[in-house]
Amino acid sequence: ATPTALLVGTGRGAQLGILIKGPETLESTRTVDTVVLDKTGTVTTGRMTLVDVVPGEGEDRDEVLRSAGAVEAGSEHPIARTIAAAAAERGELPPVEGFLSTQGVGVAGTVEGREVTVGRPDADRVPDDLAAAMAAAEAAGRTSVVVSWDGRARGVLAVADVVKPTSREAVAALRRLGLTPVLLTGDNATVAKAVAAEVGIDEVIAGVLPAGKVDVVKRLQDEGKVVAMVGDGVNDAAALAQADLGLAMGTGTDAAIEAADLTLVRGDLTAAVDAIRLSRRTLRTIK
Ligand code: ADP
Ligand code: MG
Numbered sequence: 001a002t003p004t005a006l007l008v009g010t011g012r013g014a015q016l017g018i019l020i021k022g023p024e025t026l027e028s029t030r031t032v033d034t035v036v037l038d039k040t041g042t043v044t045t046g047r048m049t050l051v052d053v054v055p056g057e058g059e060d061r062d063e064v065l066r067s068a069g070a071v072e073a074g075s076e077h078p079i080a081r082t083i084a085a086a087a088a089e090r091g092e093l094p095p096v097e098g099f100l101s102t103q104g105v106g107v108a109g110t111v112e113g114r115e116v117t118v119g120r121p122d123a124d125r126v127p128d129d130l131a132a133a134m135a136a137a138e139a140a141g142r143t144s145v146v147v148s149w150d151g152r153a154r155g156v157l158a159v160a161d162v163v164k165p166t167s168r169e170a171v172a173a174l175r176r177l178g179l180t181p182v183l184l185t186g187d188n189a190t191v192a193k194a195v196a197a198e199v200g201i202d203e204v205i206a207g208v209l210p211a212g213k214v215d216v217v218k219r220l221q222d223e224g225k226v227v228a229m230v231g232d233g234v235n236d237a238a239a240l241a242q243a244d245l246g247l248a249m250g251t252g253t254d255a256a257i258e259a260a261d262l263t264l265v266r267g268d269l270t271a272a273v274d275a276i277r278l279s280r281r282t283l284r285t286i287k
Contacts, residue, residue, distance in 0.1 A: 009282030016274045017265040019250075025261045029245050029279035031226045035174050035272070036217060036239070038231035039185035039195055042249055043269065044161040046078040046232070050086040051142060052158040054133040062090065064155030068118045068147040071109040074099040076253070077233075079145060080107065082159050083118065103235050104186040104210040106145065114149040121146040121153070130156050141194035143187050161195075168199045170269035175200075177276055179228075184208060184216055186235060210235035217242045230264075230272050232256050247272050 006023035013020045020026065040046050055061045069087020072080035074096060087093060096109040106119015121134065126146060130153050137144040137158035144158045171181050182203040183196045192206035205216055213231075217239045220227050229236070229243035232252025237259040240246030248260035251267030264271035 005282055009278055012282075013262075013275065013278055016278065017250075017271055018275045018278070019263040019265060021261050025245070026279040026282050028261070029228070029276055032179065032228045032245055032276065034180045034182060034220055034225040034227045036182045036184050036220070036227060036229045036243070037171075037201070037269070038213075038229075038233065038236050039183055039187055039192060040078055040161060041232035041252060042230050042236075043167045043183065043195060043199055044163050046161060048078055048082040048143075048159040048161045050082055050157060051160045052133075052137060052144075052156075054130065054156040054158070056127060056130050056152075056154050056156075059154045061155070064147050065090065065157070066093065067111050067114070067116045067149060068145075068155075068157060070094050070096050070111045071099065071107050071116050071118055074109065075101050075107050077101075077107075078161070079143065079159055080118075083145075083157055104208075111149075115151075116147070116149045118147050118157075119145055125151075126153050133158075138188055138190040141191055143191050163195060163198050164268065166268050166270045170273050171199045171201055173270070173273040174276075177273070177280075179276070182220075184213060184229075184239075186210065186213075210238070213239040214242045228272070228276070230269065231260075232267070247275065 009026045010020045010023050053065050055064050065087050069084045070093040073084040099109040101107045108117040133156045134144040142158045142160045144156050146153050147155045181201045183201045184205045185192045189206040192204050196204045227243045228245040229239050230247045232249035234253050234255040237255040240259040246260035247262045248256040249267040250263050250265040
């Protein structure tokens with residue numbers, strides 16, 4: 001491809017709300033056959049609402065939410081922002097000492113002398129009543145997290161996310177371009193499958209830790225696939241860098257934007273379709 005044609009393509013991209021790092025990027029887009037889509041914040045809005053607080057036996061509902069909200073206030077994760085905001089609405093949050101955040105797992109910190117954790121459940125430590133509450137939330141397509149302190153599960157919080165209005169249409173357009181969409185998420189399989197069904201994706205890889213996302217991209221590449229990855233989170237950065245083409249949501253984190261080859265300014269998946277079309281058109285005119 002001539003540099004001029006690629007530059008013209010890059011300029012056209014900017015008009016479409018697609019920021020392209022280097023003109024060469026458009027060339028790697030041409031042979032892409034698989035598009036890996038992160039769930040939270042990419043296919044869904046990531047602007048969640050807290051829909052349920054379930055205290056464990058003998059626990060106080062407000063205390064569960066307040067303790068969780070205090071620790072989550074230190075995290076930028078969409079689940080964290082939702083829980084912290086809901087807790088703050090009910091009163092001032094207590095201070096936290098020794099805050100610790102683990103990508104794709106959750107947060108921990110000391111609140112009023114207790115070691116509080118919020119996040120992915122440790123299966124053997126969740127009592128039956130709370131496990132049932134989690135299963136019910138997940139069956140309804142909601143993500144649930146466990147609040148524990150002093151080594152015991154104290155409650156479950158369920159959050160609901162919504163699919164972006166353009167995601168379904170974008171997935172259909174990717175298919176028409178001959179691409180295979182794959183949903184990749186750290187969230188659990190039940191919730192992931194519900195979202196996949198809603199937007200028309202058949203292939204789901206769920207429960208993946210951030211370090212595992214890059215391995216999934218590598219595995220697909222080892223199978224001979226040419227992979228585009230679309231993501232927004234800190235947890236997507238390594239996978240975006242590994243992919244043959246990394247696309248970051250402009251509404252996402254700086255880490256994702258820095259790791260990607262392209263930024264979709266509007267944070268809308270239809271722009272990913274535009275990017276791939278643009279590349280094909282640009283390269284056709286040059287041939
Ligand atoms: P995704 O791949 O969909 O963007 P993440 O990898 O960010 O999801 O998170 C995966 C899972 O880890 C969440 O569904 C949740 O169970 C847990 N988790 C991660 N961060 C937090 C947090 N700050 N608070 C509670 N749970 C969290
Ligand atoms: Mg995400």
